[in-house]
Amino acid sequence: MRTLKFLLQKEFRQIFRNKNILRMMFMVPVIQLIILPQAANYTIKNINIAVVDLDRSSYSSKLVNKVLSSGYFKLAEFSHTYKEAYHLIENDKADIVIEIPQGFEHNLEREGNQKISLSVDAINGVKASVGSAYLTRIIQDFNGQIRLDWVQPSMMNQMPTIDVASSNWYNPNLSYYLFMVPGILVLLVTMIGGNMTAQNIVIEKESGTIEQINVTPVKKYQFILGKLIPFWLLGVIIFTLGLTIARVVYGIIPLGSIALLYLFVSVYLIAIMGFGLLISTYSETPMQANSLIFFFLQIFNMMGGLYTPIDSMPAWARVITDVIPISYFIKVMRMIVIKGSHFHDIIPHILIVLLMGVILNTWAIINYRKTT
Amino acid sequence: METVIRTKDLTKRFGDFVAVDKITFEVQKGEIFGFLGANGAGKTTAMRMLCGLSRPTSGEAMVAGIDVYHKPEDIKKNIGYMSQKFSLYEDLTVLENIKFYAGIYGLTDKQIKDKSDELVEKLGLQSQAKVLVKLLPLGWRQKLAFSVAIVHEPKVVFLDEPTGGVDPSTRKQFWDMIYDASERGITIFVTTHYLDEAEYCDRICIMVDGKIKALDTPFQLKQNFKADNITEVFYQLARTAKRGDD
Numbered sequence: 001m002r003t004l005k006f007l008l009q010k011e012f013r014q015i016f017r018n019k020n021i022l023r024m025m026f027m028v029p030v031i032q033l034i035i036l037p038q039a040a041n042y043t044i045k046n047i048n049i050a051v052v053d054l055d056r057s058s059y060s061s062k063l064v065n066k067v068l069s070s071g072y073f074k075l076a077e078f079s080h081t082y083k084e085a086y087h088l089i090e091n092d093k094a095d096i097v098i099e100i101p102q103g104f105e106h107n108l109e110r111e112g113n114q115k116i117s118l119s120v121d122a123i124n125g126v127k128a129s130v131g132s133a134y135l136t137r138i139i140q141d142f143n144g145q146i147r148l149d150w151v152q153p154s155m156m157n158q159m160p161t162i163d164v165a166s167s168n169w170y171n172p173n174l175s176y177y178l179f180m181v182p183g184i185l186v187l188l189v190t191m192i193g194g195n196m197t198a199q200n201i202v203i204e205k206e207s208g209t210i211e212q213i214n215v216t217p218v219k220k221y222q223f224i225l226g227k228l229i230p231f232w233l234l235g236v237i238i239f240t241l242g243l244t245i246a247r248v249v250y251g252i253i254p255l256g257s258i259a260l261l262y263l264f265v266s267v268y269l270i271a272i273m274g275f276g277l278l279i280s281t282y283s284e285t286p287m288q289a290n291s292l293i294f295f296f297l298q299i300f301n302m303m304g305g306l307y308t309p310i311d312s313m314p315a316w317a318r319v320i321t322d323v324i325p326i327s328y329f330i331k332v333m334r335m336i337v338i339k340g341s342h343f344h345d346i347i348p349h350i351l352i353v354l355l356m357g358v359i360l361n362t363w364a365i366i367n368y369r370k371t372t
Numbered sequence: 373m374e375t376v377i378r379t380k381d382l383t384k385r386f387g388d389f390v391a392v393d394k395i396t397f398e399v400q401k402g403e404i405f406g407f408l409g410a411n412g413a414g415k416t417t418a419m420r421m422l423c424g425l426s427r428p429t430s431g432e433a434m435v436a437g438i439d440v441y442h443k444p445e446d447i448k449k450n451i452g453y454m455s456q457k458f459s460l461y462e463d464l465t466v467l468e469n470i471k472f473y474a475g476i477y478g479l480t481d482k483q484i485k486d487k488s489d490e491l492v493e494k495l496g497l498q499s500q501a502k503v504l505v506k507l508l509p510l511g512w513r514q515k516l517a518f519s520v521a522i523v524h525e526p527k528v529v530f531l532d533e534p535t536g537g538v539d540p541s542t543r544k545q546f547w548d549m550i551y552d553a554s555e556r557g558i559t560i561f562v563t564t565h566y567l568d569e570a571e572y573c574d575r576i577c578i579m580v581d582g583k584i585k586a587l588d589t590p591f592q593l594k595q596n597f598k599a600d601n602i603t604e605v606f607y608q609l610a611r612t613a614k615r616g617d618d
Contacts, residue, residue: 006475014463208457215423215453217445218476 003218007226015230021196029188029238033245037180047131048076050085050094057105063142067098072134082117089121096120096131108146170339177250182333183306185242190300190326193235193269195293197276201227202289205280220365228273228361235269236262255340264332264350271325271353274360281367300326325356374401376528376559377422382431384417391417393582394431399561399575401527404554406573407563408602410610414582415563416456419530422561423453436527449477452521452529452558456536460517462506466497469505470520477524491519511542515549522553529553531562535569547572567603576602578609585609 015021049067053060068075076094079085088094099117107114118135122128204210213223243261246252254261276293283289302308303317304326310318321327328349335341377399384392392414399405409415420426422435424444433440436450460469470491474484492501495515505513514534522529531550535543547569554560562573570576571590578586578593586593586609590602597605 002478003476006472009475010461010464010468010472013468014461017463207462208455208459209461211425211455211457212453212459213476214425215448215451216473216476217448217478219445 003222004225007218007222008229011226011230015234021234024192024196025234025238026241028192029185029241030245032188033181033184033242034249036184037177037250044127044130045072047073047096047127047134048088048094049073049135050076050079050088050097052079052082052085052097052099054102055100055104059105059108059146060100063100063139064098066142067135067138070134070138072131082119086119089119094121095124095127096135098135178252178338179334180306181246181250181252182337183330185239185246186326186329186333187301187304187306188242189235189239189265189269190272190329191297192238193231193272194276194279194297196234197227197231197273198279198283198289198293199286200231201277201280202283202286206285220368224277224361224365224368227277228270231273231276232266232269235273236265239265252337254337256336256342260343260346261333261336264329264336264346264353267350267354267357268325268329271357271360274357274364275325277364278360278367281364300324303327305330323356325353328353375399376401376403377405377433377435377561379422379433380431382418382421382433383429384414384421384426385429390582392421395579395582395584397577397584397587399528399559401559402554402557404550404560404562404572404574406570406576407561407579408565408567408570408576408606409563409579410565410613413579413613415579416532418579419532419561419563423451423530424448449524450527452524452526454517454521454529454531454534456533458513458517460505460513460520463504465502465504466508466516467492467501469516470523473520474523479524487523491516491523495519511538511546514538515542515546518546518549522558525556526558528559528561531560533563533565535564535566543569567601567606570602570606578606580609580613585612 051064051067053064067073073096076088077085079088079097082097082099085094085097085099089097097117097119099119101115101117104114104116116139118132120128120132201210204213239262243254243258275296279289279292279296283292299320303310303313303321304324305321306326310321310327313321332341332346332349335345375398377397379398380396381394382392382396383390383394395418407415407419417426421428422433422440424435424440424447427444428441435447438446438450440447461472464472467488470488471484474487479487492498495512497512497516500508500512505516508516518529518531518534521531535546538546543566550560550562550572564570573590575587575589576593577584586596586605588596593602593605594600597608599605599608
């Protein structure tokens with residue numbers, strides 16, 4: 001164990017002497033956690049809408065007012081014809097055209113139904129679907145209102161309507177930050193934990209010091225522990241920093257136990273650092289390690305369930321999410337922070353990540369050769 | 373005399389390429405054994421096998437009484453190694469490097485302290501003891517690297533072109549350190565392509581295309597090849613090389 005003491009001492013000295021590592025440790029979490037959640041926001045506002053009101057009746061203006069006062073839409077223009085409005089879409093000035101046909105009020109009163117046309121620019125799929133969903137909801141609401149207006153006087157004639165009232169559990173205000181910030185923190189711990197470990201070892205390979213270590217009696221496991229322990233600690237520090245930012249900037253206070261979060265992050269770091277270690281054993285230069293890490297981080301980023309729900313991925317993609325550790329961490333993080341889950345809820349997740357850690361580290365140790 | 377290194381038909385192949393071709397030699401305790409050859413002659417590969425960094429393809433080799441082929445890890449306590457690449461940690465200070473290597477070789481705290489004081493003084497680095505190694509001139513770094521390679525008083529130290537790029541006066545000082553270590557009983561196994569340095573060795577071995585072409589004392593070699601100096605001997609032999617200079 002004396003050998004390990006010297007290895008650790010050396011590693012900490014190098015880390016604290018390296019301004020870049022320190023910068024990366026503190027700047028990256030602060031900047032990413034403060035900037036990313038603001039930008040990567042699904043709450044869509046400022047949808048430009050062009051209104052073609054061919055009816056110009058009291059109902060049609062009621063409807064238009066309702067749409068514009070909802071807060072999601074910005075009036076691009078009142079157009080006289082659909083053609084005019086369509087030009088606005090073509091020129092990127094409007095995202096949605098709502099066309100209220102002539103005789104809207106008349107038909108509604110006489111015949112009890114009327115169609116409205118919505119044309120949506122679907123180049124930005126998210127904006128389009130969210131926008132038309134909002135609009136449909138507003139129109140439905142409007143529909144319900146006028147129905148009520150008519151029905152109320154004659155209390156006898158009750159029209160059966162189904163009103164869906166949904167309540168949002170765990171995140172009642174559908175706060176986007178509550179959903180995103182813990183996820184981004186996971187990504188950060190993954191990036192820094194995996195990358196720093198891989199880079200560190202490859203740099204020793206490149207400078208030749210690793211060969212010097214290989215002719216000493218230092219054992220493989222000692223060398224690897226000497227690398228893992230410091231970066232494990234750094235990972236925990238970064239995680240702590242991230243939790244603090246989540247609390248101070250976004251007011252996110254984990255509903256569940258903080259100790260449980262730390263238990264999971266401890267196990268998770270072992271797995272993700274084993275991954276970094278494995279990358280380093282397969283690369284000769286920092287450049288190679290970088291390319292590999294970049295490739296895998298993209299997969300982690302897109303398939304870990306941070307931005308898109310894993311349940312809606314195709315079956316083959318879900319297999320991939322099952323074997324990448326980050327998806328478990330994102331899940332557990334949200335479970336503990338948002339839902340307040342307990343230890344027994346996350347036991348399966350901990351066990352799987354622990355297994356991954358054992359596999360990755362064993363693989364890396366076997367693949368790290370002192371002799372060629 | 374105690375034999376510290378003994379090889380028999382030691383061979384290393386990389387695919388079809390035979391880097392080291394059945395070399396057989398012995399090195400005695402305290403000897404300064406020079407390994408000469410053009411680039412690509414197989415010097416470094418031979419040395420890496422003896423250090424346990426590279427597994428031999430066939431043949432036998434014993435270093436410090438331990439079999440290289442089967443127990444490469446056991447050799448490591450008994451050898452020191454200084455590679456062509458600079459092998460100290462540049463972002464650690466002189467003292468930190470000495471203490472780190474002394475520590476991982478298992479010296480006690482007292483030994484580490486005595487040893488680092490002694491080395492710093494011997495190298496005349498008192499004022500630079502707390503300076504980062506990357507700030508030292510190359511010659512001093514090489515002397516420091518050598519001192520670190522023998523910090524644990526190994527039976528053999530392997531030096532792979534230790535004086536590459538070093539100025540003549542520092543090279544002279546470097547060789548003084550080598551003599552000093554040899555007098556203490558440390559066997560020196562050194563590769564070089566500075567042929568004047570070869571004259572400083574007790575015995576030299578000249579490799580051409582992975583094979584040993586000559587092995588004797590510098591004096592005897594000059595006699596055998598009817599040459600005035602080792603450079604001439606070397607050119608006579610190197611002319612027969614078929615492998616290109618890489």
